[in-house]
Amino acid sequence: MMDGGRGQVNVALEVLADLNINIPVCGMVKDDKHKTRGLIYDNIEVPIKSGSQCMHLVTRIQDEVHRFAITYHRTLRDKRTLYSILEEIPKIGEKRRRELLKKFGSIENIKNATYEELLATPAMDGKAAQSIIEYFKQTSEA
Structure with a gap:
């Protein structure tokens, strides 16, 4: 039908x-x-x-x-919104965005993750994990 x-x-x-x-x-x-x-x-x-x-x-x-x-x-709109926020973070490309969302499930969970939790995410290195920490620290201070 x-x-x-x-x-x-x-x-x-x-x-x-x-x-x-x-x-x-x-x-x-x-x-x-x-x-x-x-x-x-x-x-x-x-x-x-x-x-x-x-x-x-x-x-x-x-x-x-x-x-x-x-x-x-x-759902599509929300996914586009999630990706657009992550695209603003230096050193975070498409592969890392995908891995972060797969592991943490939401921007809020990524924002609240520790350096060690971020570093344990596939495709992440120390500089990328630090970049995420700094990005969310700056946006919460603004």
Whole structure:
């Protein structure tokens, strides 16, 4: 089931056919006010009565898809934010950023880590660990 009408369903079916995947695909047909009015399946529009159990199910599916998409995009945004902060620290390149986030899980944990904990991180050396300590010391004093 996809949030799209006849055009989107046909494109999805073409892509699936190119990949030799044969599964049923239906789409949600919207009215002028962007409210779902039915499903498109096998190139036939099947109307759904407003207030019916079927409409309730379709609405719940749409709500869950929307919630999942919002959560996913927030996660991406948060990861971009984390990386941008670490990019400001001298001697911390992409590999070290990745290792730090893998080990500590958050900027706050990196900020609170000791020199020894930072040094024990793969790809880190003493100068890089000291650079992190100094960076967070300066930003907390500012």
